[in-house]
Amino acid sequence: QKEVEQDPGPLSVPEGAIVSLNCTYSNSAFQYFMWYRQYSRKGPELLMYTYSSGNKEDGRFTAQVDKSSKYISLFIRDSQPSDSATYLCAMILSGNTGKLIFGQGTTLQVKP
Amino acid sequence: DAGVIQSPRHEVTEMGQEVTLRCKPISGHNSLFWYRQTMMRGLELLIYFNNNVPIDDSGMPEDRFSAKMPNASFSTLKIQPSEPRDSAVYFCASSFPQRGGTDTQYFGPGTRLTVL
Numbered sequence: 001q002k003e004v005e006q007d008p009g010p011l012s013v014p015e016g017a018i019v020s021l022n023c024t025y026s027n028s029a030f031q032y033f034m035w036y037r038q039y040s041r042k043g044p045e046l047l048m049y050t051y052s053s054g055n056k057e058d059g060r061f062t063a064q065v066d067k068s069s070k071y072i073s074l075f076i077r078d079s080q081p082s083d084s085a086t087y088l089c090a091m092i093l094s095g096n097t098g099k100l101i102f103g104q105g106t107t108l109q110v111k112p
Numbered sequence: 113d114a115g116v117i118q119s120p121r122h123e124v125t126e127m128g129q130e131v132t133l134r135c136k137p138i139s140g141h142n143s144l145f146w147y148r149q150t151m152m153r154g155l156e157l158l159i160y161f162n163n164n165v166p167i168d169d170s171g172m173p174e175d176r177f178s179a180k181m182p183n184a185s186f187s188t189l190k191i192q193p194s195e196p197r198d199s200a201v202y203f204c205a206s207s208f209p210q211r212g213g214t215d216t217q218y219f220g221p222g223t224r225l226t227v228l
Contacts, residue, residue: 042221043221046218051214088154098160099160100217
């Protein structure tokens with residue numbers, strides 16, 4: 001079993017839809033939870049990160065962490081065609097700078 | 113800033129040949145990471161350096177892979193001899209320590225390696 005599980009999709013939605021992307025994990029020691037966005041043939045870029053449990057909002061993006069369920073989510077409101085990309089969740093142990101564990105990534109297509 | 117710079121962007125080689133991938137991290141960053149991305153396995157950390165010193169190389173698949181960081185502004189990942197199963201996109205990333213949070217890793221554009 002992988003430490004981080006993420007449905008690869010693809011996920012196709014119409015423009016304006018609310019998108020929900022999810023990851024589950026097995027290691028309860030993870031403390032920081034990130035979401036990266038990767039456009040085709042580009043490197044991943046950090047969207048946002050959350051420490052421990054709770055919600056964090058940044059514009060149209062909301063990240064949620066439920067440590068009791070070992071489940072994290074990224075919500076995208078009013079999705080745009082420019083949001084079409086692969087979204088990777090990533091996690092890191094507390095105090096362990098550097099060693100990110102990535103999910104497989106979910107490919108999202110937002111159709112105009 | 114130019115961001116993380118990787119070269120070459122594309123490499124096609126034949127099985128058994130030596131391949132060297134290069135990375136220039138963002139100036140001022142003190143951690144450098146090498147990742148490999150494939151459809152089957154996703155994004156995997158191969159090795160990372162802190163202040164030019166290798167900290168964790170447990171992700172390096174086998175002895176055919178080696179990485180060096182001779183100074184703060186340059187790193188190489190070498191595969192010798194290369195095999196078709198090494199075909200992947202190799203990313204370099206760098207980061208700097210942030211107070212009150214975790215480091216943010218900035219990724220380069222990647223090197224797409226094809227071993228025939």
